[in-house]
Amino acid sequence: MANESAISLRDVKKSFDGGHEFVLKGINLEIPKGSLTAIIGFSGTGKSVMLKHLLGLFKPTSGTIEVLGTDLSTLNPDQLTKFRCNFGVLFQSAALFDDMTVLENVCFPLFEHRRELKPAQVLRIAEEKLHQVGLESKHYHKLPSQISGGMQKRTGLARALALDPEILIYDEPTTGLDPILTEMVDNLILSTHKLKQGVTSIMVSHDLSAAFRIADHIAMLDSGRVLLFGTPEDFFNTDIELVKKFVNKGMKHQ
Ligand SMILES: Nc1ncnc2c1ncn2[C@@H]1O[C@H](COP(=O)(O)OP(=O)(O)OP(=O)(O)O)[C@@H](O)[C@H]1O
Incomplete structure (x- = not known):
């Protein structure tokens, strides 16, 4: 379907x-399947509150949220936990387990959620994901503290990819990184998105130049509402003053 x-x-x-104050004030948003949306x-x-709603970590006070055709309000806690396997999430900090090696970190969600797999199969999948994100095998048995920030991001992404999720979520993936690492992570997001057809990627970002370079759709939130949702071109052609101001300022500062 188109x-x-x-x-x-x-x-x-x-x-x-x-009900005194509303953080989200009536969000309407349709994120197309297969898009890379910033x-x-x-x-x-x-932005973060909305993201947590998508993951079912917050329940809306009113309104509906459908993910891959499922209304999240119809799921009980166990079903919600299982449903979250449709998501791969890469946080600002890679959020790796410090006491596990790179390889063990990537194996973790497979041991948790794919209990039918034999250890050798888990290892094969984890190695495949690490290879996909460009991490060399000589680092697989190191602890997160023994690898660079860029390698930690790659490991976090490999772990996010372990269960072959339909939706990849990046929560401020490059905040606090230097320009070289930022570009590497942005390119990794883009190449990962392109690799699996139909995967939907959603990136919350303060880095506007990256958002406009790699995303095909952008949603701008303001005071708990969607101010504009469209293609990067729509953003450059908009008449909405606040969007113009935000985009011009954001692009100048990068
Ligand atoms: N658990 C919570 N309880 C009460 N208020 C919350 C909670 N989580 C977030 N908020 C409030 O919701 C508002 C929106 O927060 P949110 O973290 O979504 O903003 P954001 O757009 O992601 O900001 P930033 O770009 O700085 O990360 C803030 O006023 C915040 O204090």
Whole structure:
């Protein structure tokens, strides 16, 4: 289907204080299947809160969230945990287990969620994922503290890919990295996205130049609403003053 959505949010509202203040004020968003979508916006506008709703970590106060055609509100906690295997998540810090080797880190989700696999099969898949993200085998038996920041990101991505997720989520993947590492991670996101047809990638980013370079769709949030959702071209041609200001400022600072 041409415009099939991987994720649909319909009038999603979220209040943490019983309805006095709303952090999400009616989010409507259809993220196309197979797209690489960047979520941008000023600090505190609800990007992370929205992301946590997609993962089922927060429940909306009202509105519906569908992921791959499933309404998340219909899932019980066990089903939700299983459903999360559809997601691979790479956090700002790679969030690796410090006391496990690179290879063990990537094997971990497979041992947890693919219990039917034999250890040799788990190892083969983990090595395949590490190879896919360009990590050389000489690093596989090192601890995270013994490898560079870039290699840690690669390991985190290999782990996110371990279960062959339909949706990849990158939460501020390059915040705090130097320009060279930033470019490497951006290119890795793009090449990973292109490698598996149909995979949907969502990246929350403060790095506007990267968002415009690699994303095919962009959603700008402002005060808990979607101010604009479209292609990078739509953003450059928009008449919405706040979007123009944000984009011009953001691009100048990078
Ligand atoms: N668990 C929570 N309880 C109460 N308020 C929360 C909670 N999580 C987030 N918020 C509030 O929701 C608002 C939006 O936060 P969010 O982290 O989504 O912003 P953001 O757009 O991701 O910002 P940044 O770009 O700085 O990461 C903030 O005012 C924050 O304090």
